[in-house]
Amino acid sequence: MLTFEALNAKHGDSLIVRWGRGDATHVALIDGGPSGVWTGTLRPRLLALAGNGTSARLALVAVSHIDADHIDGVLRLLNEMRDAHDARLESPWRIDRLWHNAPEPGMPAAGARAGAAAAVSQSIKQGREVRDLAGLLGLAGNPPLGGVVTAGLRADVEGMSIVVVGPRPAELAAQWARWQRSDAQATAAAYSDANVFNQASIVLLLAYDGVTMLLTGDARGDHILAGLAEAGRLDGGRLHVTLMKVPHHGSSANVTPEFFEAVTADHYVVSANGTHGHPHPDVLDWIARSRRGESFTVHLTNPMPSFHRRDSDDGFGIRVRAADQPGVRVVLHDEGGPSA
Template sequence: MFKLHAVQAQFGDALILEFETARKRRFILVDGGPPGSFEADLDAALKEIAGPGATLDLLVLSHVDNDHVIGVLDLLAAAEEDIADGRDPRVTIKGLWHNSFGRSIDPDGEITQRIQQLMTLAGSAAVSMPFATDAFLGVREGQKLGVMARKLGIPVNRGFDGDLILADTAKRPIPVNGLTVRVIGPSKANLDALRKEWLAWLARAEADAARDPGTAAMSDRSVPNLSSIVLHVAFAGRTVLLTGDARGDHIVQGLRRAGLLDAAGTCHVDVLKVQHHGNDRNADGGFFRTVTADTYVISANGKYGNPDYDTLKWIVEAADGRAIRLVVTNETETTRKLLETHDPARHGYAMDVLPKGRHSIGVELAP
């Protein structure tokens, strides 16, 4: 048995992989969603799927954006509270995979310090920079995650060189209790390039803020992405590609490096978790012709325009009539538009939406 459960995480991500070995059901949690997700859906979904007091073979935080990390922090806080109150913890976690911002992009702390100074300057001028603020808060929450994991005795990045999960050093498939996991990203080159993007963005924002804080606020939407762990997971002859918020070209580079592209330069998986909630800045039509799937999972609720209509259109048009399934956690303006412009019967796709009031929607890969 092999399933992927997409938990209702509104504009964020929370995914549960369920698989069975030797008649024992096993679970991996990937991300935890934004503020409120744990109380509203993740806690209940874990109880429904894994049962009270379940064991997670692995917890993966793809990156430290607030829409991925907060639910993870709330889960660990709840487990810590259970122990403090003399109850069995609601979940036991055998290991955590997580690249901290400091280790991956900011080893000398310069970027974090300059972001904090920029936020202080904007705040003193009564200027809001929500995207940069979210990024900074995510960095701090990622640091908090490492502390909480150590308090609970959860091993972090066990077996990875230099405490970093990198495609360059994790070149071989990693067995996880019967699963085969390949690290597709990030690479060192991705991290080096991203550090340069952050430094360039900071230089522009600081110069704008020195002249007029309002100008810096207008460029706030251009804050660089944070690096995502990308994993190719195989079990029972089925495959899932977990992408976080990674860029499409970086994903393809990682698949090529791992030898997962075929002679035609394409890769097919059973399930693709569409990166960055279907944002069209992280993919293009070419990506979905290169990386194809039978099922495309998108976690988004319309916030920030996600999923973008173009992304949905690219997926359907790249399939070129091949039968595919779109699994979305919420109906949005763009999912309705796709159904209007691309008739499912004519284009060969089906769309399943997580029902209201349900905590997750499952995709069965192997019985």
């Protein structure tokens, strides 16, 4: 069994992967969405997946990067564990592995750009809180990777093979340095997202029983392609995966038509609600062009008028989260084999 679920995380990401056989099932959480998602959607969903257990076990919790629309729910999860720890009560949650790249010690609370200072200061503060709570709860060190989570690292998590595609070590160091100098500027129209936190996103390539998933955070497509190339995952410059979480909520600043030509998927998942113009309608056109009439599905966590249903002759479908459901769920593998 293998399922992927993108919860209704408003303008952010909160992704749940569930896999295993029989009663031996495992849950991974990648990002926790912005304020309100933990209480309204994520916490109830995790409890539902836990069944009647006294503690909900999460085989892996990962924070792709420290922006509030990805980290807030994870921070609230860790705070609940801390509160139980302080009160000497059994925690409602059990985390086996926590992966994150917190701000490095000594990093300034904000850069010189006054307009961005408040948001950046809050993001760095939240990142430091995750780092400190990880230490308190015995979850420090990004086990079994050890140290900073960067491209080239690999792990097996309960039978799930995981390759870290990004960020690359030099890339991550450069982004933090650029932020400290406050000179993070776009240099070209393509791949123009200059947000240093987005560029430092942890990108994961997951594989289980022949099914592959590319989880991209808010990373830029050129960085993703470079990481895939270094990992030896591009065959003739191309990779096909079963499922791709479209980078940065479908922003056109993070991808290009060439990116979708290089990385194709059977399922494209977009987590967004229209905030900041995400997803951009051009992104759907780029995806459709890359498949040239082949069959695939685009999954949306919220209705997007700009992502209107296309002519059926285009060969793909658009599936939107039902209003009464916590997320859009894709069944990738059942006990009998892969299915959609």
